[in-house]
Amino acid sequence: MKINECPVCGSKSREEVAALLNRANFCVCNECGHGYILDGPDADYSGFRQNYTDEQLMDENCSLNQMAEQRYRYIMKNVNFTKTGKCSILDVGCGYGHFLNKFILWSKTGIEPSVIAANYLRKMNTTISIHPGDYKSYSHVMDNFREGKDIISAHHVIEHLTTPKELIEFCIKYSTPQGLIYLTLPTVDDIENYEPTLTDLYFLSHGLHTQLFSYPSLLKLLSQFNIKWYRYEKEPFWPGLGNSYSLVLQSGVNNSRFYPEKEMASMGVMLVKRFFQKLDILQMEFSEYVYDTKNYKKAIYGAGTHTYSMIESLFEWSDIVPKKVFPLIIDDNPREEEMFGIPIMPLEEALNYKFSGILISAPASEEQIGKRLKEDDRIKCRVFGPPPKYKPYKR
Numbered sequence: 001m002k003i004n005e006c007p008v009c010g011s012k013s014r015e016e017v018a019a020l021l022n023r024a025n026f027c028v029c030n031e032c033g034h035g036y037i038l039d040g041p042d043a044d045y046s047g048f049r050q051n052y053t054d055e056q057l058m059d060e061n062c063s064l065n066q067m068a069e070q071r072y073r074y075i076m077k078n079v080n081f082t083k084t085g086k087c088s089i090l091d092v093g094c095g096y097g098h099f100l101n102k103f104i105l106w107s108k109t110g111i112e113p114s115v116i117a118a119n120y121l122r123k124m125n126t127t128i129s130i131h132p133g134d135y136k137s138y139s140h141v142m143d144n145f146r147e148g149k150d151i152i153s154a155h156h157v158i159e160h161l162t163t164p165k166e167l168i169e170f171c172i173k174y175s176t177p178q179g180l181i182y183l184t185l186p187t188v189d190d191i192e193n194y195e196p197t198l199t200d201l202y203f204l205s206h207g208l209h210t211q212l213f214s215y216p217s218l219l220k221l222l223s224q225f226n227i228k229w230y231r232y233e234k235e236p237f238w239p240g241l242g243n244s245y246s247l248v249l250q251s252g253v254n255n256s257r258f259y260p261e262k263e264m265a266s267m268g269v270m271l272v273k274r275f276f277q278k279l280d281i282l283q284m285e286f287s288e289y290v291y292d293t294k295n296y297k298k299a300i301y302g303a304g305t306h307t308y309s310m311i312e313s314l315f316e317w318s319d320i321v322p323k324k325v326f327p328l329i330i331d332d333n334p335r336e337e338e339m340f341g342i343p344i345m346p347l348e349e350a351l352n353y354k355f356s357g358i359l360i361s362a363p364a365s366e367e368q369i370g371k372r373l374k375e376d377d378r379i380k381c382r383v384f385g386p387p388p389k390y391k392p393y394k395r
């Protein structure tokens with residue numbers, strides 16, 4: 001994928017700021033401070049899935065469900081229109097439907113490009129009208145409706161798109177007058193408290209995250225539309241989801257904001273650069289750590305995207321053969337037999353091998369895994385979290 005001009009302001013004036021794993025090049029726009037991918041791999045979401053079982057997805061304590069509940073309460077507090085008839089919501093990139101499910105009495109529609117997630121939703125929930133594909137393919141369906149939607153939401157979608165403006169246009173076009181547009185997205189705001197993880201590296205280097213928004217670049221983006229900026233707030237902390245923000249917009253209402261454009265752009269540039277510096281330090285420190293402890297064999301717990309990026313970054317940053325330091329990967333639900341030549345196996349099987357530590361590499365379930373391993377008497381070695389903190393769970 002190649003992007004030739006700033007997806008936010010259209011300028012070609014930019015500075016290249018990062019080449020991730022020799023594969024994805026990122027730049028920052030000099031005119032508006034927006035960060036974006038210049039060229040990188042093409043993303044394909046049709047087979048995209050997370051490593052959850054149906055049972056985990058249905059569990060009330062599943063983090064996707066808890067996140068959905070928090071978001072539901074948040075948007076309902078912000079609904080400020082009166083309607084006597086049935087309200088309607090459209091969720092773009094609805095995943096497994098956790099968010100839509102909360103709107104019990106509403107007319108619910110979900111658009112989901114992952115065939116696996118869309119099929120799950122079809123099987124589990126008949127109250128949601130589900131459209132497999134992307135939001136653009138749904139436009140012709142919407143064109144046949146008289147009424148727009150009262151809420152159009154898109155959680156962690158806009159940062160994946162190469163043309164983020166089109167999503168905003170879509171939301172404005174198909175929402176009711178006064179309707180709300182509810183987006184959540186990762187941004188590089190609050191960079192001083194933002195600890196990038198190697199999952200960030202995975203998403204960026206695989207062309208999955210193509211946009212790096214900040215408050216300045218969102219201002220620039222939204223100033224081009226007839227839309228009211230209603231709320232912009234940091235979301236509560238969710239493991240594995242760094243620096244997520246909620247953005248609530250109201251369509252059909254104009255409130256142009258005046259802001260010092262040049263000053264904002266330079267702030268955006270600074271934030272984007274700082275983000276990549278932090279990501280760089282993370283990779284470098286991890287390589288140093290591996291180098292310093294190379295005589296001590298560790299198992300990695302978790303065979304997901306975080307682990308993939310962690311091992312891949314070792315190839316770029318050091319001459320260490322990852323397999324020699326990390327002889328095996330433990331996973332509760334292995335989908336592959338190996339990763340970079342390192343065998344993947346369930347815990348039971350791994351107990352037959354010798355290693356002197358377990359590094360948990362699964363940001364979304366680190367705490368649960370850590371607690372479980374701590375209580376497991378069969379495990380006598382050290383257990384600790386991922387870089388940069390290496391949080392100890394068992395000494």
Ligand SMILES: [Zn+2]
Nearest residue numbers: 006009029032
């Ligand atoms: Zn720009």
